[in-house]
Amino acid sequence: MTYCLGIVTKYGLVMASDSRTNAGYDQVNTVKKMHTFVTPGERVFIILASGSLSCTQSVVTLLRRDFDKGEGLAKAATMYDAARAVGDKVRAVREVDKAALEQDDYKFNVHILLGGQIKGEPPQLFMLYPQGNPLQTSEESPYLQIGETKYGRPILDRGIRFDKTTLEEAAKYALLSMDSTMKSNVTVGPPVDLLAYPADELDVTRHRRFMPDDPDLAKIRNRWEQALRQAVARLPDLRFNNRPGVREEESIQLVDRNSAEGAPELQPQAGVRTPPQTS
């Protein structure tokens, strides 16, 4: 299995991928799923891929060949054109391999994330479906995932905001999303490639590979679990009724038990009324 994600905010892009690949449980290998194409000062592309490794390798190989000749991604006028260039290669490999795969009941299941920026445009993020058609993020939904996407989604849903999440924070969200997935699904595993791209840098300067048992990853995970437990403990206790089926009128007890201990006061949200403290 694979888990890859991309986040785009007004501050830039974060891309993350795991490195686990398997053909059955007894043949588990490590492979890089992050590929960069850079013309410094002019254009930057980061590609993440999930699906049959043989097919995704072919897509990347064809893209690299074009890029090195000054074609494809190297000459795309816009990020949309770049996404179409990637989709064309997905379709090219699909054309070559799909029939043979399906004869043996394999699906052509290549999914690609394309993040990047071309000078004059803001950073953008696309997903290419196995059919080669591109989907772009929106400000309301500023991230995309491929592969084993469910475990790592809630933290993104809760936290990422296009206009507020800094690049540093987006990198932490990406790592936490990846870590949640690795914790819940053993077929997603390190090394983890994490790349942060600040808007308008037009070069790749911030990459980190977290190896298995990376002490810093372990530290982040420990700190995060402690912070989550603290946050749960600080939520107001729930108030219950006596029995199922009884008409519910009671409210959550809103007195924060920890407020006297110096816990940070959370801002009340506009539009949420304070329920009366009924018994």
Next chain:
Amino acid sequence: MTYCLGIVTKYGLVMASDSRTNAGYDQVNTVKKMHTFVTPGERVFIILASGSLSCTQSVVTLLRRDFDKGEGLAKAATMYDAARAVGDKVRAVREVDKAALEQDDYKFNVHILLGGQIKGEPPQLFMLYPQGNPLQTSEESPYLQIGETKYGRPILDRGIRFDKTTLEEAAKYALLSMDSTMKSNVTVGPPVDLLAYPADELDVTRHRRFMPDDPDLAKIRNRWEQALRQAVARLPDLRFNNRPGVREEESIQLVDRNSAEGAPELQPQAGVRTPPQTS
């Protein structure tokens, strides 16, 4: 779709279920998926069900009929026997309905969570597979989920500990797990039934149904999202290398930017070395 979960810790049981049921997108209904069987002072059972509503209703109907006659769950000597009594009803319905379902390409997909306590035993939690065989939690893995399980799992994986998580905290984890799932999957929806059972109470006294747009649920969600964002902001910033492929020696920058602002100091974990502050 359905999402149900149960948590068992040394302090008791928490059970939670959504109420969304659908037969296609244009026929979405609300149905209670939590059923209780209580003989006060002697035995308590809470049953949550996922799968075809017609089949799960039949299982519950058969269990209720036996219980009211003093049989089945009413006379099971142990929780294991109770789990077997539920599994027998799963098999009985399977025997009656499976063949007809499969003729039209439907699967017999009933999954049941059974939590409860019989006087003299600790509270216990089982899952019944569609084949009727029971699976019990362990202290290392003290929760079980059925239905749309992935979105709501990371928060449980991070937080629940059999010997440390109080009943009040377990109820918050269950609600957060449910809320994460509802946020990421629209086919899981309120009302949410939440039941907390303190060990040795041998009665059901703490239940709450969260209706759609419950202001308290909205408040919990808002507070939680703010707490998560604060926790992410307080994690140490990540340090990056210059380019992918460069040998990584750098460490996370471990100076906590917020530590001077009175943020709670997180305990270093045993066995995690402090990496040197290389540049």
